[in-house]
Amino acid sequence: MLILECPYCGVKAEETELHGGGQAHIKRETVGSDDDAFEHYLFTRANPRGVHLERWRHANGCGKWFHAARDTTTLEVFGTYPAQTFEPPKDIIDAITAKRPDWSFKNWQGAT
Amino acid sequence: MSNAVSALQGATSEGFATITEAGLRGMITLRGDLSSAKLKKAVKSTAGVDVPAQRACNSAGDKAVAWMSPDELLVMVPYADVVDATTRIAKALEGEHALAVNVSDARAVFTIEGAGAREVLAKLSPVDLSREAFTTGMFRRTRLAQAAVAFWMRDETTFELVCFRSEAQYVFDVLSMSARTGSEVGFL
Numbered sequence: 006m007l008i009l010e011c012p013y014c015g016v017k018a019e020e021t022e023l024h025g026g027g028q029a030h031i032k033r034e035t036v037g038s039d040d041d042a043f044e045h046y047l048f049t050r051a052n053p054r055g056v057h058l059e060r061w062r063h064a065n066g067c068g069k070w071f072h073a074a075r076d077t078t079t080l081e082v083f084g085t086y087p088a089q090t091f092e093p094p095k096d097i098i099d100a101i102t103a104k105r106p107d108w109s110f111k112n113w114q115g116a117t
Numbered sequence: 118m119s120n121a122v123s124a125l126q127g128a129t130s131e132g133f134a135t136i137t138e139a140g141l142r143g144m145i146t147l148r149g150d151l152s153s154a155k156l157k158k159a160v161k162s163t164a165g166v167d168v169p170a171q172r173a174c175n176s177a178g179d180k181a182v183a184w185m186s187p188d189e190l191l192v193m194v195p196y197a198d199v200v201d202a203t204t205r206i207a208k209a210l211e212g213e214h215a216l217a218v219n220v221s222d223a224r225a226v227f228t229i230e231g232a233g234a235r236e237v238l239a240k241l242s243p244v245d246l247s248r249e250a251f252t253t254g255m256f257r258r259t260r261l262a263q264a265a266v267a268f269w270m271r272d273e274t275t276f277e278l279v280c281f282r283s284e285a286q287y288v289f290d291v292l293s294m295s296a297r298t299g300s301e302v303g304f305l
């Protein structure tokens with residue numbers, strides 16, 4: 006059972022209150038992008054075995070979208086953070102690298 | 118003028134807790150900046166209570182205000198007053214980035230009463246309803262079996278619950294089933 010704390014309402018929500026929204030921090034291609042970039046944006050996703058940054062929605066709750074950092078293998082949760090950001094805040098990166106010293110946001114972003 | 122009726126017109130069921138469809142209630146969805154002085158004043162003058170803290174419901178008599186999210190409140194007033202109240206709030210918030218909508222007829226309200234009220238909800242929602250964790254005045258949006266709902270505690274043995282009107286029968290049935298005599302778990 007996955008439990009994520011919603012950063013907006015503070016509820017420690019279990020999985021059935023939440024709706025997964027896939028990989029976080031995707032650069033959205035738009036007018037002027039070429040076909041390859043657009044295809045990459047639409048279809049190519051990282052699928053790491055280990056640390057992952059995801060979007061989740063507190064669907065059966067306050068309704069807000071937020072971000073979560075967790076390990077897809079162990080289900081360990083490093084933390085959750087608000088949606089209004091392009092990258093994880095320092096405390097989340099610190100929580101991840103404390104356990105996974107080799108992890109970096111840059112490498113994670115380059116995984117697709 | 119049409120004759121407004123609530124979804125289940127006061128249906129009740131008796132078990133180890135009593136489930137009652139509470140009839141018509143005025144409900145206003147208010148979105149805006151909850152720290153705005155104008156909004157705070159409009160809420161206070163409409164419902165007679167302050168803007169509630171996170172996940173709380175402030176009630177006084179037949180009025181209440183519940184915290185729905187960081188930018189949303191549910192303002193409850195008697196059904197007969199809701200059209201006026203919505204207009205007054207909207208007028209008070211002119212010039213602010215805010216929205217007040219009368220959602221009364223889109224919702225159904227239930228009360229769950231009795232010593233076993235906590236247990237009726239605990240069987241159906243992923244919420245810690247122990248006496249230590251869930252106390253009077255707390256408000257929680259969650260799911261009840263398969264329906265999206267919100268409930269709050271009026272006093273130690275009374276919960277109120279709102280859901281979408283279209284799901285009223287399902288919610289009534291599932292609450293009644295959870296409260297069936299003989300199905301007490303006795304854990305809470």
Ligand SMILES: [Zn+2]
Nearest residue numbers: 011014063067
């Ligand atoms: Zn939430």
